[in-house]
Amino acid sequence: MKEYFFEENCYITELLNTEADPDVSVARVRVLTGVTTQWHTLTGTTERYLILEGTGFTEIGDDLPLKVYPGDTVAIPPGMRQRITNIGVTDLIFLAVCTPRFETRNYRDVRHVTRRRRSVDGEEDRKTVD
Numbered sequence: 001m002k003e004y005f006f007e008e009n010c011y012i013t014e015l016l017n018t019e020a021d022p023d024v025s026v027a028r029v030r031v032l033t034g035v036t037t038q039w040h041t042l043t044g045t046t047e048r049y050l051i052l053e054g055t056g057f058t059e060i061g062d063d064l065p066l067k068v069y070p071g072d073t074v075a076i077p078p079g080m081r082q083r084i085t086n087i088g089v090t091d092l093i094f095l096a097v098c099t100p101r102f103e104t105r106n107y108r109d110v111r112h113v114t115r116r117r118r119s120v121d122g123e124e125d126r127k128t129v130d
Contacts, residue, residue: 003030007109008037017101025101031056031092036085042078043106047098049074049084054092057085081110 003013010031017025031037031054049058051072057065058074060082067087068074076082086092096102 003028008040008107009035010037015095022101023099025096025098027096027098027102028052029094029096031084031086033086033089033091037083039081039083039110041081041108041110042076042098042102043108044078045098045100045102045106046078047076047082047096047102049076050095050097052093052095054086054090055088056092057087059083059085 003011006012013028015026051068056068059065061080
């Protein structure tokens with residue numbers, strides 16, 4: 001198993017991801033100190049982060065950032081935008097468990113997506129996600 005750099009701005013080691021077992025994939029993810037991964041979604045795939053080492057902030061949808069530590073688990077529903085930031089002094093390492101298995105075709109970069117929402121007075125507000 002070889003670690004590689006993924007466009008999301010992190011390093012991946014595929015531990016389990018095969019067509020012979022389409023129900024699940026497991027990858028070791030490494031995020032360098034001070035790095036934030038790109039906003040993205042996974043179409044039709046639930047992802048779970050199992051934090052092994054380091055400290056970070058997860059951002060899921062429009063929820064406030066959640067600080068995570070070793071032993072924490074974070075579940076991300078299909079289609080929900082997400083990213084994680086390493087706020088510690090060492091690499092942030094976690095397992096990414098996807099059901100069904102991760103496939104590149106389900107990955108969507110949503111860094112520059114304009115999101116529409118209605119304000120309290122009914123006016124539409126546009127917000128570009130960075």
